Amino acid sequence: MSLSLQTGPATCVSEPPGDDQRAANLDGMADPATGMDVIIVSTTSPHQETYWQDRLERSRGQVARRDAIILVLCEDWPGGAGNGLGTLYALQEAAKRARLRHGVDLLQHLRCGAAIGLYHTAGKGTRLAPLPAAEYNNKPGVRLPGLLELDGDPVPITILEAVIRQTGIYAHSRSGRLSVFWGDQVFIPSREARYTPTHAVDILAQMSPMPTADQWRERGLENYGLIAVRASGDAAQVEKVAFAEAARLVASGVIGVEGGIGVSLGSFSMSAAFTEALLAEFAPELTARRGKMDTDPHFWMPLTLDRDTYVRIMVQKQESPEVAAAHYSRMQAFRSRLPDGCERLFGCVDIGTSAYWWDYGQIRGYIENTLALTAKTAEAAAMRRFFRLPECGGAGAPGVDADDRSVLVGCRIGSGRIRNSVLVDVTATRVDVENAVVVGVAAPEITGRSILLYNVLSEVPLRPADGGVRADVIPPEGEPLICCTDHSRDGGRDWYERLPGNAMSYDAIAEHNRKTDCRAATATARRRFARLAARLFHAAD
Incomplete structure (x- = not known):
C-alpha cells in the first residue's frame, strides 16, 4: 500500500522553554550523523535475523548511522541465556561475524574507542499479545506511528x-564502551545526554531524593529494580523492595x-576492560552454552551489595542460600582481579525526573502511549517530534471529519468521522472511530470506540x-487467523488460554x-x- 502523511490545520501545544534539554536531545536523535559505530541486535530466530539484517541495512541514515557496522544474530542458547550471559554471548558471536x-x-x-550498541529483542512478547503474533512472532517488528x-x-x-x-544520542559519550538496551522502551532524557563516564559500568535510571514511605507507595517503587547512589x-x-x-x-x-x-x-x-573481563570470567558457560544469568541478580547485585543482603534477596527469589553464597564469592573474586581502570566499578546515569518514558512492551502501554499523540501537552508535542509527525496533530483528509487531535499517518480514507484517534497505514471507504488506535488495516468500513485494530485485512465492515x-x-x-481480546486482559496471564472467538x-x-x-510473509x-x-x-469509484 502506498503511504503518505496527511496533515491539516490544528491548534498546537509547543514545548515550553523549560523543556530545552529534552528539545536538544530530540535534535540529537534527529541528526543522521548521530549514532553507534556498531549496532548488534540479538533476535530469537534465524528468520528474524535475516529480516532485521536486511531492514536495518535498507534504513541506514534514518535509524542506524549510514556508516555503522550492523550485525544481527540469533541467540541459539538452549533454554535461553538470560540477559547477562545473553549479552556476552551476543557480543562473542557478533565478533565472529564482524x-x-x-x-x-x-x-x-x-578498545580503540568504538561505541557499540547491543539491542536485546528476545522473548515471546506475552504482555504485548496478540500484536507480536500478527508480526509472525517478530516482537520488535510491531509497528508505531511514524x-x-x-x-x-x-x-x-x-x-x-x-x-x-533514540539511544543513538549516547554514542558521543560512550567511546570505547559497550551499551546494552532493551528493545521495547523509548525515553527522552530531560538531562544532557552527553556525559563523561566515571565508572567501569554505568546504568540508566530516573533519580530523585529518598522518598517518604507514602511517596514510595504512591510511586509503586516496590515494583521496580532500583539504583541507590552514594x-x-x-x-x-537493589532488587524490588518495600x-x-x-x-x-x-x-x-x-x-x-x-x-x-x-x-x-x-x-x-x-568499559572495554570490564567487558573483556566478563567474557573471560564466563568463558566456560559461553563455550558450553550452559546456564542462565541476568545482569541485575547475577552481575550488579553481587558486585555492589554485601554478602548477607545479597543472599537474603536471592533466597526471596527462590534461590538456595548455598548457591547464592557461592555465586557471591565468585563475583567478589572476579572483582578482585579486575584490571586497572575498573576501580570505580558501578555508577548511574540519570535521565532526569521529567524525562519522558514510553513503554511499548505491553498492550495497555502500547495503546496509552500511542493515544498520547492526541493530547495537547508538551509530551505529545515531543512524541510527534520524535516520530517526525506534524507538530500539530490534526491530520485531516478530504471528505473525512477528523478533529484536530487525531493523527493519520499513511492513510487512504473515503469518508467518515474520527475523534481523538491515531490511524496508521489504514485504507477504508468509511470510518467512524473515537479514542481508537488502528494500525495496518484495510476494510470497507471501520467503526468503534476505544478499540485497537492491528494488521487486519477484511472484505467485510469491521x-x-x-x-x-x-x-x-x-x-x-x-x-x-483472527486474534481477539480486550483492553482489560493481560496477554501474559492469557497465554495458554483460548479466548472466545479465537481459534x-x-x-x-x-x-x-x-x-x-x-x-517473506510480511512482504506477501x-x-x-x-x-x-x-x-x-x-x-x-
Missing part, C-alpha cells in the same frame, strides 16, 4: 527502530542515597465491541508462526493489503 564479513576485530575496535522510507516506499517505523534511533557517585543495584527494607539498608550503611535513589531502566554501558482488541495473522493465501491460544499461535519466514501480506485497497476504492 571478522568474517567486515575484516574487523570487534574487541580491538572497542514513517521510514525503504527503497523509496514509506513504511511504518517499528519498536526496535524507534529504540535504536555521595561519592558510587551506586548499588520501603521498610530500603530504609533498613540505608540505616545499616549497606546502600547510600545521598546522591539519590531511582527506578532503573535496566540499560547499561561497560465493528468490534467497545474496548475490543484485534490483531490478525495474515497467511500468504487463505483466510487470516487458538496465544501459545499455539506462536508455535504456528515458529517456522514462518517473517521477511503487504501485497495482499495493496490488492484489497485497490479493490475497495475501485468499488467506491
Whole structure:
C-alpha cells in the first residue's frame, strides 16, 4: 500500500522553554550523523535475523548511522541465556561475524574507542499479545506511528527502530564502551545526554531524593529494580523492595542515597576492560552454552551489595542460600582481579525526573502511549517530534471529519468521522472511530470506540465491541487467523488460554508462526493489503 502523511490545520501545544534539554536531545536523535559505530541486535530466530539484517541495512541514515557496522544474530542458547550471559554471548558471536564479513576485530575496535550498541529483542512478547503474533512472532517488528522510507516506499517505523534511533544520542559519550538496551522502551532524557563516564559500568535510571514511605507507595517503587547512589557517585543495584527494607539498608550503611535513589531502566554501558573481563570470567558457560544469568541478580547485585543482603534477596527469589553464597564469592573474586581502570566499578546515569518514558512492551502501554499523540501537552508535542509527525496533530483528509487531535499517518480514507484517534497505514471507504488506535488495516468500513485494530485485512465492515482488541495473522493465501481480546486482559496471564472467538491460544499461535519466514510473509501480506485497497476504492469509484 502506498503511504503518505496527511496533515491539516490544528491548534498546537509547543514545548515550553523549560523543556530545552529534552528539545536538544530530540535534535540529537534527529541528526543522521548521530549514532553507534556498531549496532548488534540479538533476535530469537534465524528468520528474524535475516529480516532485521536486511531492514536495518535498507534504513541506514534514518535509524542506524549510514556508516555503522550492523550485525544481527540469533541467540541459539538452549533454554535461553538470560540477559547477562545473553549479552556476552551476543557480543562473542557478533565478533565472529564482524571478522568474517567486515575484516574487523570487534574487541580491538572497542578498545580503540568504538561505541557499540547491543539491542536485546528476545522473548515471546506475552504482555504485548496478540500484536507480536500478527508480526509472525517478530516482537520488535510491531509497528508505531511514524514513517521510514525503504527503497523509496514509506513504511511504518517499528519498536526496535524507534529504540535504536533514540539511544543513538549516547554514542558521543560512550567511546570505547559497550551499551546494552532493551528493545521495547523509548525515553527522552530531560538531562544532557552527553556525559563523561566515571565508572567501569554505568546504568540508566530516573533519580530523585529518598522518598517518604507514602511517596514510595504512591510511586509503586516496590515494583521496580532500583539504583541507590552514594555521595561519592558510587551506586548499588537493589532488587524490588518495600520501603521498610530500603530504609533498613540505608540505616545499616549497606546502600547510600545521598546522591539519590531511582527506578532503573535496566540499560547499561561497560568499559572495554570490564567487558573483556566478563567474557573471560564466563568463558566456560559461553563455550558450553550452559546456564542462565541476568545482569541485575547475577552481575550488579553481587558486585555492589554485601554478602548477607545479597543472599537474603536471592533466597526471596527462590534461590538456595548455598548457591547464592557461592555465586557471591565468585563475583567478589572476579572483582578482585579486575584490571586497572575498573576501580570505580558501578555508577548511574540519570535521565532526569521529567524525562519522558514510553513503554511499548505491553498492550495497555502500547495503546496509552500511542493515544498520547492526541493530547495537547508538551509530551505529545515531543512524541510527534520524535516520530517526525506534524507538530500539530490534526491530520485531516478530504471528505473525512477528523478533529484536530487525531493523527493519520499513511492513510487512504473515503469518508467518515474520527475523534481523538491515531490511524496508521489504514485504507477504508468509511470510518467512524473515537479514542481508537488502528494500525495496518484495510476494510470497507471501520467503526468503534476505544478499540485497537492491528494488521487486519477484511472484505467485510469491521465493528468490534467497545474496548475490543484485534490483531490478525495474515497467511500468504487463505483466510487470516483472527486474534481477539480486550483492553482489560493481560496477554501474559492469557497465554495458554483460548479466548472466545479465537481459534487458538496465544501459545499455539506462536508455535504456528515458529517456522514462518517473517521477511517473506510480511512482504506477501503487504501485497495482499495493496490488492484489497485497490479493490475497495475501485468499488467506491
